Structure formats: C-alpha cells, structure tokens
Amino acid sequence: MKKKYFITTYGCQLNVHESEKLAGILQNMGYTEANNIKTADVIIFNTCAIRGGAENRAMGNIGALKKYKLENKNKIIAVCGCMTQQKENADFIFKTFPFVDIIFGTTNIHLFQKFLEDREKTQKRQYDYSEDFNLKSENCPKYRTSGENAWVNIMQGCNNFCTYCIVPYVRGRERSKPQQDIITEIKELIKQKKYKKITLLGQNVNSYGNDTNQINFANLLKEICSLEGDFKLTFMTSHPKDLTSEVIDIIAQNDKMLKEIHLPIQSGSNKILKAMNRKYTVEKYLSIVEEIKSKIPNVRLTTDIIVGFPGETEQDFQNTCDLIKKVQYNGVFAFMYSKRKGTPAENMPNQVDEETKNQRVNEILKLTKENKKEN
Ligand code: SF4
Numbered sequence: 508m509k510k511k512y513f514i515t516t517y518g519c520q521l522n523v524h525e526s527e528k529l530a531g532i533l534q535n536m537g538y539t540e541a542n543n544i545k546t547a548d549v550i551i552f553n554t555c556a557i558r559g560g561a562e563n564r565a566m567g568n569i570g571a572l573k574k575y576k577l578e579n580k581n582k583i584i585a586v587c588g589c590m591t592q593q594k595e596n597a598d599f600i601f602k603t604f605p606f607v608d609i610i611f612g613t614t615n616i617h618l619f620q621k622f623l624e625d626r627e628k629t630q631k632r633q634y635d636y637s638e639d640f641n642l643k644s645e646n647c648p649k650y651r652t653s654g655e656n657a658w659v660n661i662m663q664g665c666n667n668f669c670t671y672c673i674v675p676y677v678r679g680r681e682r683s684k685p686q687q688d689i690i691t692e693i694k695e696l697i698k699q700k701k702y703k704k705i706t707l708l709g710q711n712v713n714s715y716g717n718d719t720n721q722i723n724f725a726n727l728l729k730e731i732c733s734l735e736g737d738f739k740l741t742f743m744t745s746h747p748k749d750l751t752s753e754v755i756d757i758i759a760q761n762d763k764m765l766k767e768i769h770l771p772i773q774s775g776s777n778k779i780l781k782a783m784n785r786k787y788t789v790e791k792y793l794s795i796v797e798e799i800k801s802k803i804p805n806v807r808l809t810t811d812i813i814v815g816f817p818g819e820t821e822q823d824f825q826n827t828c829d830l831i832k833k834v835q836y837n838g839v840f841a842f843m844y845s846k847r848k849g850t851p852a853e854n855m856p857n858q859v860d861e862e863t864k865n866q867r868v869n870e871i872l873k874l875t876k877e878n879k880k881e882n
Pocket of ligand 1: 667674710711
C-alpha cells in the first residue's frame with residue numbers, strides 16, 4: 508500500500524505554493540495525499556511567522572502532534588516554513604518537541620527528500636538550519652492543489668524592510684527567477700489546459716528583474732500575455748511605491764489580464780507610513796488609485812491595513828477609516844499590529860494596547876461591511 512502524507516499550511520499564498528512543492532516531492536517518491544492527519548505516514552506543518560498569534564497557534568498545534576507519535580512511532584513529523592527559518596524558533600522546537608523528526612526552513616525545501624530518507628535510514632532526527640537564501644526550491648516538482656488557479660513564483664525575498672515585517676529576515680533579499688524558467692513553466696501549465704488562471708507570486712512583484720539584467724515586471728507581463736492559450740493572468744503582491752503606469756496600462760489594455768489589483772496601503776496616516784518605512788505618502792497612494800480607476804473602470808481593488816502600529820493615535824486611525832471610505836475598496840484585509848522579534852518596530856515607543864487594536868480592527872470590519880452594502 509502507498510504511504511500517505513498530510514500537510515497543514517499556515518500563512519500566505521507563497522506558503523501554499525511551497526506546500527505544493529513539498530507535495531510534489533512526496534508524490535514523486537510514491538506517496539499519496541491522506542484524507543486526514545490520522546491516516547498519514549508523514550505529517551508536515553508549514554509554518555508562518557508574520558504574526559505572533561499564528562506562531563503561538565502553530566506551536567500549540569505542534570505540541571498536539573505528540574499523540575500521533577505515541578500511537579505510531581513510525582509516523583514522521585516535519586516542521587518547516589518561516590517560523591523555523593528563525594534560529595531561535597527552530598532550536599526551541601528541536602529541544603521542546605523531541606517527537607518532531609525533521610526541522611528545516613525556507614532555504615532548504617529542495618532537500619526535503621534527503622531529510623526524509625536520512626530520517627528513515629538512520630532513525631536520527633534531522634535538523635537543518637541555513638541562511639543560504641537561494642532559488643533552488645524553484646526546481647522542485649509541484650503537486651498543484653489550488654483548482655483552476657496555478658501559482659507561479661517569479662521571485663523570492665524582499666528588500667523593503669518595512670519596520671514591522673519579518674519577511675526580509677526569513678526570506679532574504681530579492682532574487683528574481685530567470686525569465687526563461689517562468690515562461691517554460693507557464694507554457695507547460697497552458698499545455699495542460701486545466702489551469703484557467705495563472706497567479707504570479709512574489710513579495711514585491713513590481714521589482715521583478717531589478718536584481719538582474721533581465722526584463723522588468725511590465726515586460727514579463729507582456730511576454731506572458733502574448734502566449735497563446737485560454738488563461739487569465741494576475742499577480743500578488745504589489746508595493747505602491749513600485750507599481751508603474753506601464754503595469755497599469757498593461758492590465759487595462761490586455762484581455763488576458765484580470766482586472767484586479769491588490770495594493771496594500773497599511774495606514775491612512777503619513778506619520779505612520781513614515782514610521783513603517785513604506786516610502787510613499789497617502790497623497791501619492793491616492794494618485795495611483797486615481798490612475799488605476801480612470802484607466803480600468805471595472806477594476807477590483809483590494810488592500811491590507813495594519814491597525815495599532817506603535818504611535819498610532821485615534822486621529823491616525825480615523826485617517827485610515829477616511830481613506831477606506833474614499834477609495835471604496837472591493838475588499839479590505841485588516842490585521843492588528845503584532846510585534847516581531849528583531850524588527851525595528853518591536854522597540855518603538857507608544858505601543859498600542861491589545862484592546863484598542865481589537866476595537867480598531869472591528870471598526871474597520873464594520874466599515875467594510877457597510878461599504879459592501881452600499882455597493
Ligand atoms: S514590502 Fe514590506 S511588508 Fe511586504 S514583504 Fe517586504 S518588508 Fe514585508
């Protein structure tokens with residue numbers, strides 16, 4: 508009988524796609540997907556480090572895996588992702604949860620088959636921590652699990668260092684995948700005819716190509732749109748400081764482009780945007796929104812908001828609410844600021860208390876519901 512795996516994924520689409528790579532490795536080894544965690548021979552937790560709450564939940568859930576190991580000592584438990592790309596967390600898991608067999612981060616996904624085979628051969632726990640940020644996992648086989656949508660990673664890492672964000676520390680600096688590899692991957696997806704939507708992925712897709720001498724993001728979009736086939740193209744995530752008029756024009760003019768843009772604003776206060784190191788102002792952001800709406804009248808515009816960033820006053824928060832009302836987004840994803848160890852915002856003065864953050868996030872939820880009713 509074939510061995511089975513079960514993967515639990517926390518966090519963003521990038522993690523979902525990385526779980527598709529782990530599944531691809533396992534499928535190539537002859538494993539099949541288990542319907543539930545109990546029947547799996549290999550259990551993987553692919554973790555996220557963006558918010559403290561997600562980390563705590565993941566730690567609690569890892570602890571709860573012990574019972575599966577007690578039921579069957581041959582079950583293999585692996586923990587990977589952004590959380591274990593932080594040495595302190597990886598060490599903690601290794602020491603605290605002796606039933607976890609394999610621990611690795613975001614840099615060494617391509618080595619998962621080796622970790623698994625070594626664990627089975629030697630019965631020794633495998634713990635691999637590396638800060639060698641690379642693009643090697645791009646060559647992993649992929650077992651796609653997102654229906655008609657296919658994720659295509661075009662770059663890894665981020666150079667922006669927003670003061671609240673852990674990503675540049677756990678994903679490294681920007682590395683663009685070679686243009687030819689992207690085109691080959693997409694041509695293969697089109698040939699399979701089952702993917703009607705292709706979503707290009709990256710922490711800041713607009714800076715694609717900045718680290719190499721190859722084409723920029725706008726030209727990459729043009730080249731993909733020129734491929735024959737029945738598919739729609741979209742991307743995430745855009746940084747407002749890097750979204751160019753050229754990219755907006757391509758979305759407006761090309762039938763293959765979905766008329767949607769996710770454009771995180773994070774705050775409607777210039778003081779807070781500066782403290783966040785976002786490198787744009789509210790005025791600049793609104794001018795981009797105006798350009799988008801005038802060129803793409805039926806656009807679906809969504810955003811991310813962080814409430815309770817250190818120093819956010821009631822007035823700063825009300826500015827954010829005003830901006831939401833003004834832009835009339837089709838979707839708003841609001842999050843409470845969460846302290847991340849090692850980021851500049853961790854030690855900023857005037858941290859906002861949890862109750863206020865809660866109230867503010869609920870106010871935004873209410874506001875966006877009202878917006879929807881009016882639309
Ligand atoms: S742009 Fe800012 S928020 Fe986005 S991944 Fe980079 S540092 Fe984090």
